[in-house]
Every structure is written in structure tokens, then in C-alpha cells.
Amino acid sequence: xxxxxxxxxxxxxxxxxxxxxxxxxxxxxxxxxxxxxxxxxxxxxxxxxxxxxxxxxxxxxxxxxxxxxxxxxxxxxxxxxxxxxxxxxxxxxxxxxxxxxxxxxxxxxxxxxxxxxxxxxxxxxxxxxxxxxxxxxxxxxxxxxxxxxxxxxxxxxxxxxxxxxxxxxxxxxxxxxxxxxxxxxxxxxxxxxxxxxxxxxxxxxxxxxxxxxxxxxxxxxxxxxxxxxxxxxxxxxxxxxxxxxxxxxxxxxxxxxxxxxxxxxxxxxxxxxxxxxxxxxxxxxxxxxxxxxxxxxxxxxxxxxxxxxxxxxxxxxxxxxxxxxxxxxxxxxxxxxxxxxxxxxxxxxxxxxxxxxxxxxxxxxxxxxxxxxxxxxxxxxxxxxxx
Amino acid sequence: xxxxxxxxxxxxxxxxxxxxxxxxxxxxxxxxxxxxxxxxxxxxxxxxxxxxxxxxxxxxxxxxxxxxxxxxxxxxxxxxxxxxxxxxxxxxxxxxxxxxxxxxxxxxxxxxx
Numbered sequence: 001x002x003x004x005x006x007x008x009x010x011x012x013x014x015x016x017x018x019x020x021x022x023x024x025x026x027x028x029x030x031x032x033x034x035x036x037x038x039x040x041x042x043x044x045x046x047x048x049x050x051x052x053x054x055x056x057x058x059x060x061x062x063x064x065x066x067x068x069x070x071x072x073x074x075x076x077x078x079x080x081x082x083x084x085x086x087x088x089x090x091x092x093x094x095x096x097x098x099x100x101x102x103x104x105x106x107x108x109x110x111x112x113x114x115x116x117x118x119x120x121x122x123x124x125x126x127x128x129x130x131x132x133x134x135x136x137x138x139x140x141x142x143x144x145x146x147x148x149x150x151x152x153x154x155x156x157x158x159x160x161x162x163x164x165x166x167x168x169x170x171x172x173x174x175x176x177x178x179x180x181x182x183x184x185x186x187x188x189x190x191x192x193x194x195x196x197x198x199x200x201x202x203x204x205x206x207x208x209x210x211x212x213x214x215x216x217x218x219x220x221x222x223x224x225x226x227x228x229x230x231x232x233x234x235x236x237x238x239x240x241x242x243x244x245x246x247x248x249x250x251x252x253x254x255x256x257x258x259x260x261x262x263x264x265x266x267x268x269x270x271x272x273x274x275x276x277x278x279x280x281x282x283x284x285x286x287x288x289x290x291x292x293x294x295x296x297x298x299x300x301x302x303x304x305x306x307x308x309x310x311x312x313x314x315x316x317x318x319x320x321x322x323x324x325x326x327x328x329x330x331x332x333x334x335x336x337x338x339x340x341x342x343x344x345x346x347x348x349x350x351x352x353x354x355x356x357x358x359x360x361x362x363x364x365x366x367x368x369x370x371x372x373x374x375x376x377x378x379x380x381x382x383x384x385x386x387x
Numbered sequence: 388x389x390x391x392x393x394x395x396x397x398x399x400x401x402x403x404x405x406x407x408x409x410x411x412x413x414x415x416x417x418x419x420x421x422x423x424x425x426x427x428x429x430x431x432x433x434x435x436x437x438x439x440x441x442x443x444x445x446x447x448x449x450x451x452x453x454x455x456x457x458x459x460x461x462x463x464x465x466x467x468x469x470x471x472x473x474x475x476x477x478x479x480x481x482x483x484x485x486x487x488x489x490x491x492x493x494x495x496x497x498x499x500x
Contacts, residue, residue, distance in 0.1 A: 040489070214494075
């Protein structure tokens with residue numbers, strides 16, 4: 001397998017790397033260590049720069065104005081964008097375009113006019129509400145939020161949990177049960193946050209300081225029938241598509257942080273002396289650095305294997321699950337070892353390691369916990385035999 | 388943890404400050420009538436956390452504050468946002484002395500109760 005970058009990819013990586021080092025990292029000197037956003041004016045300035053680079057709206061298809069890049073290149077960019085303090089959950093403070101709901105590209109023309117295009121123009125914010133207190137990894141069975149038809153409307157009641165950005169969004173995708181139990185009973189709705197009955201009740205405080213989650217209560221929320229996205233009962237496929245698609249760049253972001261933490265550990269091991277010699281001369285430290293290196297290289301191969309398969313149009317569900325599993329688990333170990341090498345400094349807010357440690361811990365759970373990834377992999381290899 | 392802070396108010400003076408450590412967290416300041424005039428955060432950039440921020444408030448009380456209450460919280464950023472949004476929901480505006488907050492960064496929370 002040829003892992004060499006093309007000239008264009010090398011140019012993009014260099015450009016993004018320079019942007020992160022020259023525009024993003026210096027900003028963090030004046031921000032709280034847990035900050036996850038910059039002022040709207042600063043963000044607009046950064047967005048102009050990513051537009052000049054031709055890289056704004058990374059997850060937007062070219063026909064809608066996004067850059068014409070494949071998933072491998074998207075992952076290369078993700079690795080670079082996450083290499084700063086807030087980079088895991090607020091890569092470049094969203095200068096490359098914030099989270100967008102790719103499902104809206106499948107909307108009807110009327111829905112696109114009303115919801116997709118304002119989102120693409122950056123005028124409106126969106127959310128994605130799938131998980132509930134009853135679970136998020138198995139939405140086909142866990143969803144208890146119920147939508148009942150009432151003439152031209154649906155009336156929705158229930159609770160959504162772990163929903164990022166719902167308090168600041170204008171509208172979003174919300175999944176509710178319109179039929180019986182199982183996957184076929186779930187439908188996706190586009191709902192507006194100003195509608196009566198849509199209530200963001202609280203912020204769910206976690207280890208993560210960026211992109212906080214919220215709890216939503218839906219109390220007799222009336223949604224027009226025309227706001228169904230896709231088909232009635234087709235919600236699970238829409239949700240599942242998003243989960244598979246997201247896993248690969250999500251894994252690449254983990255790698256970016258691991259790479260940066262490892263670089264910091266190497267540098268520190270060379271300059272920090274204990275008992276008359278640099279840490280780098282101690283075998284115990286050397287082995288930690290070696291393990292970091294191997295963990296990063298192994299994860300990188302798996303992430304790019306998944307991305308390359310997706311780019312070739314081949315099935316990549318198993319590969320994306322493996323990439324997500326290994327990248328999040330390995331990157332967590334890399335950050336942990338790098339903290340250990342830094343000693344007390346590693347756990348202080350003076351360095352980004354403690355934030356990465358907290359947020360990387362969440363990565364082993366978010367977008368499907370490691371155990372669910374194993375479940376996906378096991379199901380695929382048992383049902384379809386080993387490929 | 389309730390969305391709205393409901394601890395009793397403590398007089399904003401040096402004597403009360405003796406009981407406050409230099410932890411990170413959030414705090415509220417109120418006037419004599421118990422009306423919240425400022426919602427603040429002692430983040431990781433502060434030299435002495437909550438103690439340092441309250442000491443500043445004693446020296447120059449925002450909005451004429453005379454009382455305070457604190458909450459030690461490592462999720463200080465999200466908790467600060469939550470308290471601001473809950474107040475905005477309840478009163479339709481931010482506390483009078485929170486001129487340091489750009490309302491554009493706030494979301495719309497509709498806490499129960």
C-alpha cells in the first residue's frame with residue numbers, strides 16, 4: 001500500500017500546519033485553558049483565512065461549495081487541526097466550518113431551501129438529537145421519544161440527552177419513534193428550537209469543557225409532516241449513516257492530539273534531567289516513548305486504511321469501527337504516558353496534556369464506545385466472514 | 388446539582404473571605420435585596436481562584452454587590468454558561484454588572500421551575 005502523500009496533499013498539510021501554528025496556537029496564550037471558542041469577530045477573521053485556503057466547509061460536498069477533497073485528505077487535515085489545546089473538540093475553534101448535518105443534503109428541495117442553505121451560509125446553527133437517557137449506542141431499540149400523527153402534524157414527547165449545541169441552534173435533526181419497536185419504527189424530523197414544546201432544560205457537565213452537551217425535553221412539540229427527513233420509518237438508516245461516516249475523521253482527530261502529546265514528551269525527555277541524566281537516557285522513559293510511537297503508527301495505518309477504502313467506494317464499516325477503536329484507545333494511552341513523562345507539569349493546566357487526557361477519555365465513549373465498535377466488528381466478521 | 392444556585396448568601400467582606408479557598412469555580416454577587424447583580428467565574432487564569440475574584444469584588448463591588456455565594460466546580464466554564472443562561476431565561480436579560488459577557492455567545496436554556 002502506497003502511503004506517500006501526493007504533492008497536493010503535502011501542500012494542504014503544510015498550509016494547515018502553518019495555520020494552526022501561526023494563527024491558532026498563539027491565540028491560546030490569552031484564553032482560559034478550558035476555552036472552546038474565540039470571539040465572533042476573531043472567528044470571522046479565521047474563517048476568511050480558511051476560505052482563502054479553499055478549505056472552508058470540510059464536510060460539505062463540492063456541489064454545495066465545499067472543497068473537493070477525499071476522505072484521506074480530510075483525515076490529514078483533521079490530524080493537523082487538532083494539534084492545539086482545544087483541538088480535540090474545538091479544532092481550530094471551528095474556523096474550517098463547524099459541525100454540520102450531512103443528512104440535510106438528502107432533504108427535499110423545499111427542506112433544502114429552508115434549512116440546508118442557511119446552514120451552509122453559516123447563518124443558522126444546527127444540532128443532532130439521537131441519544132436518550134435510555135441509551136445512544138443502539139438507537140434502533142433505545143429510542144423512546146414518541147411521535148404521534150395528528151392531521152398534518154406530528155406531536156412529539158420525550159427526552160433527549162447528550163445533545164451538543166441544542167441551546168444555541170436554530171433547528172436540528174431529531175429522531176423519534178413513529179412505529180413499533182426496532183429500527184423500522186424510527187423517523188427523523190427537522191425541528192426548530194423556537195417551537196413551543198422544545199425545551200433545553202440543562203447543560204450536562206462532563207470532563208469535557210468544549211462543546212457541552214444538553215438535555216432536551218419535548219413536550220407536545222408539534223412538527224409539520226413535511227418536516228420528516230427521508231421517509232417515515234427511515235430514521236435509523238439516516239442516523240447510522242452519520243455514525244459510520246463520522247468515525248474516520250473523528251479517529252484522525254484523536255491521532256493529531258496523540259502526535260502532539262508524543263512530540264512534547266520527546267522534547268521534555270531530552271531536556272529534563274533527573275539524578276544526573278536526561279529522562280531520555282532512562283530505559284523506562286525510552287520504552288514509554290517507543291510504545292507511544294508504535295501506538296501512533298498502528299492507529300495511523302488503520303485510520304488511513306478505512307479512509308482509503310471509503311474513497312475507493314468499498315464497504316468500510318468494519319474498517320471505520322477498527323480505526324475508531326484503535327485510534328481512541330491508543331491515543332488515550334499516548335496522552336497518559338506523555339503526562340507521566342512530564343510528571344507534575346503534566347497534570348497542571350499550564351500544559352494542554354491534562355485537557356487532552358480528560359477529553360481523550362471521552363473519545364473512548366463518544367461516537368460509539370470501544371465495546372460497541374468491537375460489537376460492530378464481531379458482527380461483521382462473523383456474518384460476512386473475514387475479508 | 389440544581390440548575391440555579393440556591394445556597395444562602397454570605398456578606399461580601401474580608402471576614403467571609405477567610406472561609407473561601409483558592410479553588411476554581413463560579414460565584415454570584417447580590418445586592419442587599421438578594422438580587423443577583425453579577426455571575427462570575429474563577430477560571431484557570433486567575434491567580435487565586437474564587438478567593439482572588441471575590442477579593443477584587445470587595446475592592447470594587449460590581450453593581451453595588453454586598454453579598455456572595457460560591458460553587459467550587461472544575462467544570463467552571465460550562466457551569467458559568469448554565470448560570471448565565473438560566474438567569475437570562477428567568478429575567479430576560481443578564482445581571483446588571485455582567486457587561487463582560489457578549490450575549491451572542493449564550494444559548495437559550497429553559498430550565499424547569
